[in-house]
Amino acid sequence: MGKNQNEFVKEITPQGEDFSQWYTDVIKKADMVDYAPVKGCMVIKPYGYRIWELIQAAFDKRFKETGHQNAYFPIFIPESFFCKEAEHVEGFAPEVAWVTHGGGEGLPERLAVRPTSETMVCAMYAKWIQSWRDLPVLINQWCNVVRWEKATRPFLRTTEFLWQEGHTAHATAEEAEEETRRMLDVYAECVEGTLAIPVLRGQKTEREKFAGAVRTYCIEALMRDGRALQAGTSHNLGQHFAKVFNITYLDKNDQLQYVWQTSWGVSTRLIGALIMVHGDDRGLVLPPKVAPLQVVIVPIGPAGKREAVLARARQLHQELQAICRVHLDDREEYTPGWKFNDWEMRGVPLRLEIGPRDMEKNQVLLVRRDSGEKCAVAQDDLAKTVQDFLAEIQLLLFERARRFREDNTHQVADKEEFDRVMENERGFILAAHCGEDSCELHIKEQTGATIRCLPFTAEPVSGRCVYCDRPAQQWAYFARAY
RNA sequence: CGGGGCGUAGCGCAGUUUGGUAGCGCGCCACGCUUGGGACGUGGAGGUCCCGGGUUCAAAUCCCGGCGCUCCGACCA
Numbered sequence A: 001m002g003k004n005q006n007e008f009v010k011e012i013t014p015q016g017e018d019f020s021q022w023y024t025d026v027i028k029k030a031d032m033v034d035y036a037p038v039k040g041c042m043v044i045k046p047y048g049y050r051i052w053e054l055i056q057a058a059f060d061k062r063f064k065e066t067g068h069q070n071a072y073f074p075i076f077i078p079e080s081f082f083c084k085e086a087e088h089v090e091g092f093a094p095e096v097a098w099v100t101h102g103g104g105e106g107l108p109e110r111l112a113v114r115p116t117s118e119t120m121v122c123a124m125y126a127k128w129i130q131s132w133r134d135l136p137v138l139i140n141q142w143c144n145v146v147r148w149e150k151a152t153r154p155f156l157r158t159t160e161f162l163w164q165e166g167h168t169a170h171a172t173a174e175e176a177e178e179e180t181r182r183m184l185d186v187y188a189e190c191v192e193g194t195l196a197i198p199v200l201r202g203q204k205t206e207r208e209k210f211a212g213a214v215r216t217y218c219i220e221a222l223m224r225d226g227r228a229l230q231a232g233t234s235h236n237l238g239q240h241f242a243k244v245f246n247i248t249y250l251d252k253n254d255q256l257q258y259v260w261q262t263s264w265g266v267s268t269r270l271i272g273a274l275i276m277v278h279g280d281d282r283g284l285v286l287p288p289k290v291a292p293l294q295v296v297i298v299p300i301g302p303a304g305k306r307e308a309v310l311a312r313a314r315q316l317h318q319e320l321q322a323i324c325r326v327h328l329d330d331r332e333e334y335t336p337g338w339k340f341n342d343w344e345m346r347g348v349p350l351r352l353e354i355g356p357r358d359m360e361k362n363q364v365l366l367v368r369r370d371s372g373e374k375c376a377v378a379q380d381d382l383a384k385t386v387q388d389f390l391a392e393i394q395l396l397l398f399e400r401a402r403r404f405r406e407d408n409t410h411q412v413a414d415k416e417e418f419d420r421v422m423e424n425e426r427g428f429i430l431a432a433h434c435g436e437d438s439c440e441l442h443i444k445e446q447t448g449a450t451i452r453c454l455p456f457t458a459e460p461v462s463g464r465c466v467y468c469d470r471p472a473q474q475w476a477y478f479a480r481a482y
Numbered sequence B: 001c002g003g004g005g006c007g008u009a010g011c012g013c014a015g016u017u018u019g020g021u022a023g024c025g026c027g028c029c030a031c032g033c034u035u036g037g038g039a040c041g042u043g044g045a046g047g048u049c050c051c052g053g054g055u056u057c058a059a060a061u062c063c064c065g066g067c068g069c070u071c072c073g074a075c076c077a
Helices: A019-029 A046-065 A086-095 A118-128 A173-193 A240-245 A269-278 A306-321 A336-345 A356-361 A379-407 A415-424 A437-447
Strands: A033-035 A042-044 A076-078 A097-102 A105-113 A137-146 A160-170 A200-203 A215-222 A228-238 A248-250 A256-258 A260-267 A295-299 A326-328 A350-354 A363-368 A374-378 A409-411 A428-433 A450-455 A474-479
Touching: A019 A033, A019 A269, A042 A046, A046 A137, A046 A160, A046 A173, A046 A269, A086 A240, A118 A137, A118 A160, A118 A240, A118 A260, A160 A173, A173 A200, A173 A215, A173 A228, A173 A260, A215 A269, A215 A379, A215 A450, A215 A474, A228 A240, A228 A269, A240 A260, A260 A269, A269 A379, A295 A306, A295 A336, A306 A326, A306 A350, A306 A356, A306 A379, A336 A350, A350 A356, A350 A379, A356 A363, A363 A379, A374 A379, A379 A409, A415 A428, A415 A437, A428 A450, A437 A450
Parallel strands: A295 A326, A295 A350, A409 A428
Antiparallel strands: A033 A042, A076 A105, A097 A105, A137 A160, A160 A260, A200 A215, A200 A450, A215 A228, A228 A260, A248 A256, A350 A363, A363 A374, A428 A474, A450 A474
């Protein structure tokens, strides 16, 4: 037994001391990633990748339910394709990786390693779409993309990352807009319902929107250090790409028309959000729906009773396998205390302890990761209790995060208060804004805060801009962002 | 891309000021003993001191140049 029996293991820097260090400690201690030998690149290890698989499954299910099909497009994009849409090139050019050689020879045309696939998809859609009967085209792909970033952090911003990108083509502007909004709602549902992360929905300003889009909608989440994280974006591309890639169809009146397009994406960044929304000083805290292991069984077997305890643990393991993702940690080389700490750092929602004392009473001990609460449960009620606890933890984590966001969202009426909040409390600021780009930029320079989104609110805005005193045009959520 | 910090065994570090041929803790391997919040003993394995040049009889240590990680800003899922 350790010498400091009333202290938990201090492998992780407390959040309050250094949030960035805490984040780095957690991803390492939870065994989610390792740094790769290439700058800005990470290996997603099995435990981290399993989380991604669970996230993927939840989103993919909803994509299919909303009529989308998966496909795969090439990773290499000819430079000439990439350069067609002016705003798009300008936006992405600084972070594109180029392939100049193949098979030992120089290529006649450079190939971009996709930073996003709009141009490749559009080139193909131009071939595939002829008639109004071909529409809509609703395709998604799960893939990797590369963006040559200057500052990288595991999951939050890496040179290569995994994501999904939906690309759709429609006959009308209305349909495209409807699709853009529908997928934003799908994102919000999945992120809130599965990752237990509350999000704000809204529209990006011109400054923040996707390069080449008419409009960008987004979901924004608040991290525990008071900074915002863009968790997903959905773009209405209008006819910008259709016109330069010549994606046309004959409508019912025999008229040649350009299609209307959308694209939308979420990435492995969601895992970063998961860590920073739910995690605590003991490590990761995973919502049951995305936890690789929902229950871990730790048998406590002193000499003489070990076999009996283990046998019972195996039986429980088998029973629980029918209802959840459960693991029996029967390693002999670690003490129970060591295992408790280890699985807590990895964020497993429920721990089941079984020892001689429990055997006598025909019970087990369930310990919740979210609250630390210990609860003796009769073995007969185990399956039901585990299911109830997992469901409860899922909801409770969402509630807790929602309350945190509410407590850290400030409606602000004037510049002084704006500055004070950004200086001290951080979080979201809801304020009236003039809608001027120059003012938005000024706020960013003064406070570090950007407009995260313009909420879809029915409330009319009146009065003056929170920062420049011009007449207000819109409500805006501000925050310092990742 | 600017500014700071760091790079020595798998991890965390000492050694660098003042050059002399590498050490500690944890982990790892073997055996024993243990198991209700990171046990203990004995023995053992493990190092291009980030990389490349230079100075020197001699470089982890001094000089020059790279690379990587990290934090803070500018640009971005």
